[in-house]
Amino acid sequence: xxxxxxxxxxxxxxxxxxxxxxxxxxxxxxxxxNPQKLAALAAAHGDLPFQVxxxxxxxxxxxxxGPGDVLITTVGPFQQLGVxxxxxxAEQGAHYIDSTGEVDFSRLITSRHHQQAQxxxxxxxxxxxxxxxxxxxxxxxxxQEGGPEVxxxxxxxxxxxxxxxxxxxxxxxxxxxAEGLLEPVLERSHGRLVRRRAGSRTQTFHAxxxxxxxxxxxxxEVLYLTNDFPQVQSVAVYNGWFPSTSRIMPALALAxxxxxxxxxGTRAVKSILSRTVGPAGGPDADERSLTGARTVAIAKDSAxxxxxxxxxxxxxxxxxxxxxxxxxxxxLARGEFANSGVISPIEAFGFDELVQGCRELGLVRTx
Numbered sequence: 001x002x003x004x005x006x007x008x009x010x011x012x013x014x015x016x017x018x019x020x021x022x023x024x025x026x027x028x029x030x031x032x033x034n035p036q037k038l039a040a041l042a043a044a045h046g047d048l049p050f051q052v053x054x055x056x057x058x059x060x061x062x063x064x065x066g067p068g069d070v071l072i073t074t075v076g077p078f079q080q081l082g083v084x085x086x087x088x089x090a091e092q093g094a095h096y097i098d099s100t101g102e103v104d105f106s107r108l109i110t111s112r113h114h115q116q117a118q119x120x121x122x123x124x125x126x127x128x129x130x131x132x133x134x135x136x137x138x139x140x141x142x143x144q145e146g147g148p149e150v151x152x153x154x155x156x157x158x159x160x161x162x163x164x165x166x167x168x169x170x171x172x173x174x175x176x177x178a179e180g181l182l183e184p185v186l187e188r189s190h191g192r193l194v195r196r197r198a199g200s201r202t203q204t205f206h207a208x209x210x211x212x213x214x215x216x217x218x219x220x221e222v223l224y225l226t227n228d229f230p231q232v233q234s235v236a237v238y239n240g241w242f243p244s245t246s247r248i249m250p251a252l253a254l255a256x257x258x259x260x261x262x263x264x265g266t267r268a269v270k271s272i273l274s275r276t277v278g279p280a281g282g283p284d285a286d287e288r289s290l291t292g293a294r295t296v297a298i299a300k301d302s303a304x305x306x307x308x309x310x311x312x313x314x315x316x317x318x319x320x321x322x323x324x325x326x327x328x329x330x331x332l333a334r335g336e337f338a339n340s341g342v343i344s345p346i347e348a349f350g351f352d353e354l355v356q357g358c359r360e361l362g363l364v365r366t367x
Contacts, residue, residue: 002095002333004028005064007053007085008074010037012170012282013099016322017072018045024326026333028072031064055081061088067120070095070329076172078105086113086124093120095332097325101131101173103186103218110223110342118341123348127220128328129321130157130293133345135221135237136228137358138297138312140351141365143229146299146307152234154298155221156205156214159241160313161291170282170318185218188235193222203238205296206309214240224344228351233302288316293363314363323361331357 004021008014009030021028022045030050032038042048053060055075061084065071071089075081078100089096090113100106106126117124135155143150163169184195199215206212219237226232292313299308314320331337331349338350345354358364 002335003065003069004072004329004333005031005051005069006072006074007031007055007061007064009050010034010041011074012280013074013172013318013321016318017074017099017325018322020319020322020326021329024330026326026330028329029064056084058084058088061085062092065089065092065094067093068095068122068335070097070332072097072325072329074099076100076102078102079108083108086126089124090116090120090122093117093122095122095329096124097128097328097332098126099129099131099321099325100127101218103127103220103223104183106220106342107186107223114342121340123332123337123340124342125328125345125348126342128345129324130317131321132219132221132237133324133354133358134293134295134312134314134320134363135219135297136225136345137354137363138295138310138365139221139225139235139299140228140346140354141312142297142299142308142310143232144351145310146301148231149301150229150299150307151231151302152300152304153221153225153232154203154205154236154238154300155219156203156207156212156238156240156296156298157217157219158205158207158212158214158294158296159291159317160208160294163241163291171280172282185216185237186222187216187237188222188226188233191226191233201236203236205238205240205298207240207294207296207311212240214238220344224347228344228346282318288318291316293317293320309367310365311367312358312363313366314358314361320361320363324358324363327357327361 006028010032030042031053033054035052038050042050071094073085086109139153185198186193187196201216202213204211204213217239222235225235294313297310337348339347
């Protein structure tokens with residue numbers, strides 16, 4: 001079994017991944033930029049090995065892994081802090097897993113490193129957590145049920161329970177969500193990737209026995225699902241975490257877009273949104289236990305008729321992300337994967353294996 005390295009181990013997301021790895025009986029190498037925090041964390045968990053590395057220092061990240069090792073990174077924002085890490089993994093022929101929700105980052109490393117990783121027999125999994133594994137799982141079930149006539153998918157992400165006005169979110173999630181309001185999102189439309197305003201369109205889904213609204217958002221499903229299922233020509237992803245505000249989001253998105261056309265407006269918008277980021281860290285175990293993850297996939301034919309509608313549910317998004325990354329890391333470290341390159345969860349492990357692995361973690365189809 002190859003070595004697993006966790007970069008960002010002392011952060012909030014890194015701590016959840018570490019707990020999941022330890023729960024699987026694994027002893028990862030802890031990595032980060034603060035030697036004192038690393039040493040204390042390593043000692044607290046039975047003297048785990050650790051190594052100092054900075055996410056923006058190519059040489060230090062390359063020194064963490066060799067061919068076939070697994071590099072997990074939770075260090076974001078990924079557009080600023082993840083590019084060098086992905087490059088280091090690709091150059092070393094190491095497997096790679098990140099926790100980003102930034103789809104443009106996933107697209108970037110696909111364009112830069114897919115062929116390199118494929119040639120090395122390495123797997124690079126971007127956004128391998130609640131962003132966006134449940135969407136692939138739900139989509140796969142919906143396509144299987146809908147059959148060969150499926151040509152379009154609409155995927156909606158929801159939260160069961162209360163986020164307590166945003167207090168149930170980590171700083172990283174709040175920051176990604178705030179920045180996401182300012183950037184266009186990707187949608188696949190009739191075989192082409194196109195950019196739309198974030199939140200510019202609203203869709204309703206049957207979620208948890210209710211009709212819930214969600215707004216147009218980003219998801220790596222638009223990048224990779226057509227590789228898994230070539231007949232699919234259109235993919236759109238929606239976020240319904242805050243259904244009470246979904247109805248006003250198209251107007252808000254338009255207003256933000258108008259403000260950003262001037263330098264003063266852009267600065268004002270960024271200043272306002274920066275105040276929503278809040279303190280470091282994230283919800284504790286008790287707070288996390290109050291919520292669950294729910295994802296809906298609707299499969300349609302070329303005429304827009306619904307052929308299948310599927311739901312998958314799982315534990316809260318933070319524990320789910322940690323468990324998913326730990327599961328994938330163990331699979332890769334053992335050499336248990338189907339294809340290489342910068343690829344989707346389905347391409348990497350096969351759909352049946354993904355279904356089984358998710359079931360073990362409590363992420364299952366419920367309708």
